[in-house]
Amino acid sequence: MTIPPSDRTMTAIEELIAAGLVESGAAAALTEVAARYSVAVPASVARLISHPDDPIGRQFLPRAAELLLLPEENGDPIGDGAHEAVRGLIHRYPDRALLKITSVCPVYCRFCFRRASVGAGTEGVLDDAALDGAFAYLADHKEIWEVIVTGGDPLAVSPRRLAQVSRRLAALPHVKILRVHSRVPVLAPERVTPALTEALKSSGKTVYVAVHANHPRELTERARAACARLADAGIALVSQSVLLRGVNDDVDVLSALMRAFVETRIKPYYLHHGDLAPGTSHFRLSLAEGQALVRELLGRLSGLCQPIYVVDIPGGHGKAPVGPVYVSRQAQGWSVVDWRGIRHDYVDSLGQSREPQP
Template identity: 80%
Template sequence: MNVSQRTMTTVEELVEAGLIDRADAPALAEVAARYSVAVPPAAARLIGRPDDPIGRQFLPRPEELRDLPEENADPIGDHSHEPVRGLIHRYPDRVLIKLASVCPVYCRFCFRRASVGAGTEGVLDAAALDAALAYLAGHDEVWEVILTGGDPLAVSPRRLADVSRRLAALPHVKILRAHSRVPVLTPERVTPELIAALTDSGKTVYVAIHANHPRELTPEARAACARLSEAGVALVSQSVLLRGVNDDVETLAALMRAFVETRIKPYYLHHGDLAPGTSHFRLPLAEGQALVRGLLGRVSGLCQPAYVVDIPGGHGKSPAGPAYFHREAQGWSVEDWRGIRHDYVDSVGQSGSPQT
């Protein structure tokens, strides 16, 4: 394999690097014309073959051209909650700002794949950012601002620092969160300048680290995460449950342990969204629930993510994990981590009455 020292963005570059076969190039060029390709060196070095867990995430595949009727270019309904361009206000106390529409790496399962990549604006322009911040100034119920995209840490530290400083003028905003692939797949970008830009706001800062397989948490990625946490940035994880990547209990357990070892608290495990051309990645919901159930008892409570589904149409996230309590004729039963049921008495003190 001849891995390039720069990000590969064309099928021909992937062929030359030995990551895909030349015979497959014509079909994959059609995929790349529809959905952007970007494979940075750190990701390329992890790919053993096109269908390994890392290759499946980042290398184009012919299946991406197969759209299902239920798939949607806006699968989680961003546009129905966009009062000003680039700002999503779905929940009362928090908003998303889509700071960038580009990423250092393009995941083949991305739920925003139809609106990110080549041909987009790149970063939120000055007028749109002004409008977003004016909206925030007029909504003092907003407690948290989440920077997303694209990848918000793909923008320059100068631009990120400008956003942080302007958020500092909004006292009702207490939390600044960024969701990013950068610390894992372009860890060299986590510089003192980027960290200072993130923390300039004076807010409590969280970064949600996106990784889906334990091999992504390389020594370089862990060092980048350490630089963030040692600067006072709290780290949580987000992962997507993906066929052929992490759809077994052993891999999920190893991933969650790797997060915790890196001082990243497991947060969200997303069920695959109904984005165009991604059906080959999605698992049945029942299979996802069984995998999450398999983590209980197998790994520490620190390693348990919240399994969630983004409801199509813009209705927000809903917990999708398995149920352990069951209503019985005479009360309740509860399953332990081995799947064994036990009677449970739902008893309360004298100030209340038992729940039946």
Template identity: 65%
Template sequence: MRCCGRRWGRLAIACWSASHETPHAPHPRRPRRGITPALADPIAPSDPDDPIARQFVPDSAELDFGEDERADPIGDEAHAPVEGIVHRYPDRVLLKLTDICAAYCRFCFRRERVGKGSGLLQPKALAAALGYIRAHPQIWEVVLTGGDPLVLSARRLAGVAAELAAIEHVKILRVHTRVPIAAPARVTPALVRALKASGKAVYVAVHVNHSRELSRDARRACARFVDAGIPLLSQTVLLRGVNDDARVLGSLMRALVECRIKPYYLHHGDLAPGTAHWRTGIAHGQSLMRALRGRYSGLCQPTYVLDIPGGHGKSPIGPQYLRGDAGCGYQIEDFKGQRHSYWKS
């Protein structure tokens, strides 16, 4: 697979970055660059604030590294007992099959690693990772990630699924991917069958940050999963200049639900090097969540989370609506921001 759509990508980058101080000189820490035709086509070259270009076109601000930023912002390495495995929570593991993506998000929390290694988890390392899963019966869920696992061939995915099918204590297979958005043609019947071959309950979490990413082809790709009985979830990163507006974020959540994708997580930006210009304040993120709750269906509500630096896991950081205690009673805030007393314990 050609992951970068070079001809379209160069055209979009050349047009859009004409109005930006984009770094072109070699830099030892510059992350991999790449964009697909599916993502490049909607870019408006004349718009300096294009929300898709902002996610994929390099900007000179990426060369500014904050003191609090780190190469491994969510602490994967602290929970990696063997290559390819991250075991942070007791009942689930990440299985990182590849460091390749269909397109490379500039704000990626693994930007220091993706697109820079050998590409695939090698057979010996994969065998050790599967052996680790077999040896830990508390593992109920395996999350395929990377990189993006859906850049792999259907044959290779089916092979991994078959190995997991033989592990009785694994009940759930979750896939984290941007492929239905970035390269929708890859979502073929063979690929869908490969995931279902595990015999497990399969969920696919799709990374989407703006409603314009949900092209007609992307919607069709997502429908192939849902029509085959694979539920879809969404993961969205809160990004300054992309979706940090209540109407923009609400439009995305509605578009996801219309595509039969349940909004799952809204991620606060991680402390990856050179990403400060994308991060918003937590208070602003909370205000967006309040706006969503007041104006949009419950189906459109993601959980706003922050990955605690150092590998301590995700915590919800959404706004609080309940104050007080059982002894003195509670004050509960409604969707209009008005407070009401509640005396029951």
């Protein structure tokens, strides 16, 4: 492969062909893919790709399979639009709201659930008028305890813009938690600068960064150092990953990923079932396959390493845990399955110690 200098991001199919990342014979189909969904592969990410079909290449290189659209897929698979209170602000759950401050990312994942609304041709950073509307809504809704800043990738914006958002959150005393979802610490770790860290902390809130990675090879020395800079600054780190065929649909890979998170001071949080985004069926597993993988994690990994396996219910109805079920009601008590798959009887008798009912 011929990878361009480290400051270059490849956005054209011709550049990917020249770098040896995609086959020239697929140019026509991939050009059609690029016309539908944004492509961006920084040279630093390209260097992690050993061949186009490896776990890193599958995540970021366009494929002709993206042209296959299934009837159940749609451009808004988790129902952002149904819960957009004002432009850029989604209020799906009572105590938290999602603020989309940008629609751009430093690198575009081929399985992105917002792939129809991010990247080239979008408005980029949320403008001041929209931010004013979003913060007016947040100020009026005192039940909102947590604001989740997302995009696009919110850490792709300038520290100055991020600090503006943080300072405006500081003026909302009922908001206690700022959570930021980002690929940047892993895939563009050079952006995690003291200015960015200070911008996050200027909110005065308890700050969490949800770090998105799907394969242990993404957690390079540079990525771990960037995460350490955040953690050392007092910012809590949690993980989010997507279960992807050909990337992490293997218990050994998932185990290595979850352990790598914990070693990097990132608490495993969400393992997402693949959303019904357009052109992503080649990535998705069945729920049964996902449950089987998560069941295998239980016996081999520390409790610190266990993620919550969730599916976003289409239509904007929110996340639901879909991990394997370990207990079932019996005629007398319960049946409980241990990590080896062996069933045991369990009786949850409350005894006779409680006061008698009148």
